[in-house]
Structure formats: structure tokens, C-alpha cells
Amino acid sequence: MPWHPHLWHPTTQVALHPEPLRVSGADGCVLQLDDGRSLIDAISSWWVTLHGHSEPSIAAAVGLQAQVMEQVIFANFSHEPAEQLATRLAALSGLDRLFFSDNGSTAVEVALKMAWQWWRNQGSDRRRLVAFEGAYHGDTFGAMAVGDRSVFTEAYDELLFDVARISWPHTHWGDSDIETRETQALNELDDALAVPTAGVILEPLIQGASGMRMVRPEFLRAVEARVRDRGTLLIADEVMTGFGRTGSLFASQRAGIQPDLMALSKGLTGGFLPMGGTLASERIFAGFISEEPLKTFFHGHSFTANPLGCAAALASLDLLEQHPERFLHFEGRHRPHLEALTAHSMVKQVRCLGTMAAFELDCGSTNYLNPVGRQLQRLCLEDGVYIRPLGNVVYLLPPLCISDKQLQNCYSAIGDGITKLS
Ligand code: PMP
Numbered sequence: 001m002p003w004h005p006h007l008w009h010p011t012t013q014v015a016l017h018p019e020p021l022r023v024s025g026a027d028g029c030v031l032q033l034d035d036g037r038s039l040i041d042a043i044s045s046w047w048v049t050l051h052g053h054s055e056p057s058i059a060a061a062v063g064l065q066a067q068v069m070e071q072v073i074f075a076n077f078s079h080e081p082a083e084q085l086a087t088r089l090a091a092l093s094g095l096d097r098l099f100f101s102d103n104g105s106t107a108v109e110v111a112l113k114m115a116w117q118w119w120r121n122q123g124s125d126r127r128r129l130v131a132f133e134g135a136y137h138g139d140t141f142g143a144m145a146v147g148d149r150s151v152f153t154e155a156y157d158e159l160l161f162d163v164a165r166i167s168w169p170h171t172h173w174g175d176s177d178i179e180t181r182e183t184q185a186l187n188e189l190d191d192a193l194a195v196p197t198a199g200v201i202l203e204p205l206i207q208g209a210s211g212m213r214m215v216r217p218e219f220l221r222a223v224e225a226r227v228r229d230r231g232t233l234l235i236a237d238e239v240m241t242g243f244g245r246t247g248s249l250f251a252s253q254r255a256g257i258q259p260d261l262m263a264l265s266k267g268l269t270g271g272f273l274p275m276g277g278t279l280a281s282e283r284i285f286a287g288f289i290s291e292e293p294l295k296t297f298f299h300g301h302s303f304t305a306n307p308l309g310c311a312a313a314l315a316s317l318d319l320l321e322q323h324p325e326r327f328l329h330f331e332g333r334h335r336p337h338l339e340a341l342t343a344h345s346m347v348k349q350v351r352c353l354g355t356m357a358a359f360e361l362d363c364g365s366t367n368y369l370n371p372v373g374r375q376l377q378r379l380c381l382e383d384g385v386y387i388r389p390l391g392n393v394v395y396l397l398p399p400l401c402i403s404d405k406q407l408q409n410c411y412s413a414i415g416d417g418i419t420k421l422s
Contacts (some may be wrong), residue, residue: 041212105138247354
């Protein structure tokens with residue numbers, strides 16, 4: 001299939017990458033291709049498809065809502081689906097206020113702007129933002145700035161504001177010096193927080209795009225203790241980790257931390273519709289209430305609180321509440337397959353968290369541009385499995401509906417692919 005003459009695909013280099021596969025349908029874990037083949041979507045279509053593609057109860061909820069009210073301006077107006085969603089997310093997250101946007105990057109932008117302006121509204125001079133090495137928070141400018149510098153940001157580096165950057169002590173099975181690296185990172189954090197800081201942003205428990213890099217809950221609790229000690233704000237980017245992905249509803253809960261601001265997207269609507277949400281504590285919200293107009297949070301997107309997205313999100317929350325077993329015990333399903341994979345000499349640094357499993361292919365460079373991932377992707381596609389390694393990091397992040405047989409197929413395709421590669 002040739003490249004379409006009028007489309008421009010995300011993070012795709014036409015000169016180097018193969019043409020996209022044309023999809024005609026998606027059901028559960030399976031993508032149906034135009035040429036008659038079917039593929040298991042082992043990465044939930046960029047981590048968004050939560051329960052499964054075309055999940056009937058979400059499709060029905062969106063269809064019903066579309067017949068009642070498809071969209072309405074959310075300044076001057078409110079509506080039932082938004083109110084219900086905000087109420088339910090507040091009860092689940094411990095954060096009382098929901099601000100809507102359209103995607104993960106904007107959910108992060110909103111959190112950063114809220115943190116920054118909250119201090120300013122109080123007349124404080126806290127200016128510094130603290131972020132972690134390897135962080136990825138999205139592709140808009142603020143999100144890129146707090147994200148680590150990488151191939152994604154290289155062209156724009158001089159436009160990005162500075163942050164204090166702390167080591168991220170990521171770990172894996174059999175890691176023997178994790179305590180030392182955690183202590184070093186915490187010392188760096190102590191130094192950074194000596195400067196008046198507006199907020200600390202992190203991806204709780206696992207950094208996604210930089211290579212599924214997992215930290216221990218105790219590290220995050222130590223970070224939170226320092227944030228509290230210094231009276232600054234903790235911002236959790238749960239765009240990838242939210243909604244059961246880590247084996248808890250939110251990674252912050254699994255880690256035992258309570259952020260002040262939380263960015264959500266991807267699984268928010270079960271992966272049906274583009275929607276972002278930033279949850280804020282009542283204390284943050286209160287800092288914007290004033291008769292001085294300049295203390296207003298001047299931020300708003302055209303599609304704020306889109307009723308179709310809200311309906312999808314409510315139906316998705318219903319499913320999570322009805323079937324917690326689908327995400328609570330996922331680690332046990334990955335584990336035996338991962339253990340078997342360790343027999344391959346190329347497989348290193350195995351780790352697993354909830355529905356997400358990852359390992360590295362030992363082949364020199366750990367760069368995102370390492371071609372080994374694309375080679376393995378091609379081999380897996382021949383076996384009917386779609387993966388999208390991050391350089392030499394191979395991971396699975398399947399929809400919750402994946403059957404044992406389908407999961408087995410994913411691991412077999414990866415195992416066979418690695419054998420061919422080595
Ligand atoms: N934060 C995290 C942790 C993410 O994983 C992503 C997307 N991969 C984003 C933010 C940005 O989300 P979006 O692509 O929807 O803008």
C-alpha cells in the first residue's frame with residue numbers, strides 16, 4: 001500500500017519507515033487489516049485502548065449521548081455527563097476538582113500552568129520546576145520542557161524552559177544496587193528543592209516513552225516526603241498509568257502517594273475518544289478564587305468536557321468497577337512468560353508492573369533510534385502480533401480483555417523473533 005498523498009503520520013520518517021498498514025476494523029484485542037490479515041494489538045494502540053477495541057458498552061453509551069447532546073461550550077454551561085464524571089473521579093482519586101482538556105499533553109500543560117499560577121496568585125516567587133531524567137510528558141512546549149531532552153525535543157531545545165533534572169533510579173528483576181541509586185537521586189532532589197520550587201512532576205512508578213523504566217514505590221514515597229517537607233506541589237502524570245494499568249486504579253495509589261495535581265488521558269475514555277483531564281486538590285482550586293480577574297485560570301479548549309467523551313469515560317469507569325479482577329492480577333499473567341524469555345541471552349533487565357511488562361534487548365545502543373526494535377516489530381507482524389518497541393526496549397501493554405491464548409501468542413511471536421534476530 002503506497003503512502004497516502006494527503007496524510008502526515010505521527011513520529012514517522014517517510015524516508016526510513018515502511019508504509020502504514022491499513023486497518024478496517026478493530027474488535028477486542030484484534031485489528032483487522034484491509035488485506036485480510038488480523039493482528040493482536042499488544043500495545044493497546046499507543047496505550048489508550050483500555051478494555052478492548054469497540055467495547056460494546058462504551059460504544060452504546062457514546063451512541064446514546066450523541067443523540068442527546070454532542071457538544072456544548074463549557075464556559076457559561078455545565079452538563080450532567082461532566083458533573084457525574086468529575087464527581088466519580090474525585091471520589092476515586094482524592095482530588096476534588098476536574099479541569100478538562102483534549103489529550104495527555106494538554107492535561108500536563110494545564111497541571112504545570114495551575115502549579116505555576118497558584119504560587120503567583122499568592123504573590124510567591126517560587127519559580128523552579130523539578131522533573132526527572134528520562135521523563136516524557138507530551139509533545140507541546142511546556143510538556144516537552146519538563147520532559148527530558150531527547151530525539152523528540154532536539155529540534156526545539158533552545159525554545160524550552162529550564163527545569164532542575166533529577167536522576168530516575170529505575171530498576172528491574174535482580175537489580176542489586178537500587179538503594180544506592182535511590183539515595184543518590186534523593187540527594188539530588190534535596191539540593192534542587194533548596195531553591196524555591198513551584199512543583200515536582202513525575203510519571204508515578206513507570207516512565208513510559210523513555211523505555212518503560214520502573215521505580216520502586218518506596219522511592220516515590222521518599223520523593224513525596226521531601227515535597228511535603230519543602231511545602232511544594234507534587235504533580236503526577238498518570239496519562240499512561242491511570243485506570244488500572246499498574247494493577248491499581250492509579251499508580252499513585254499503588255505507590256502510596258497523594259499528588260496535588262494529576263494529569264489523565266488515554267484510558268480516561270477507555271481509549272474511545274480524545275480527552276484529557278487534570279485533577280486538582282481543593283486547595284489549588286481555592287487559590288484561583290478572587291475578585292481580581294487576573295487570578296483566573298485563563299485556559300480553555302474548544303472541546304472542553306465534550307459530552308461524548310464524558311459518556312465514554314463514565315461507561316469505562318463502570319467496567320473498571322464491575323471487573324477489577326481484569327487489572328488487579330495481571331502481573332501474574334505476564335510473569336511465567338517473562339521468566340521463559342530470560343532463557344534468551346539477548347533478554348536483559350526484565351520488569352513488570354500490573355498490565356505492563358518490559359525488557360531490553362542487549363545489543364549495544366540503548367537509543368530510541370536503535371533499529372533492533374523495528375526489526376523485531378517486523379518479525380512479530382509476520383506472526384500476527386503488533387508491538388512497537390522503544391529502541392531496544394520491548395514491552396507489552398495489552399488491552400484488559402486479552403485472553404490467555406492471545407497473550408501466549410504475543411510472547412511466542414516475541415520469543416521466535418528474538419531467536420531469529422540473535
Ligand atoms: N504523559 C505521558 C506519561 C505519556 O505517556 C503521554 C503519551 N505517550 C503523554 C503525556 C502525552 O499524551 P498525548 O500523546 O495524548 O498528548
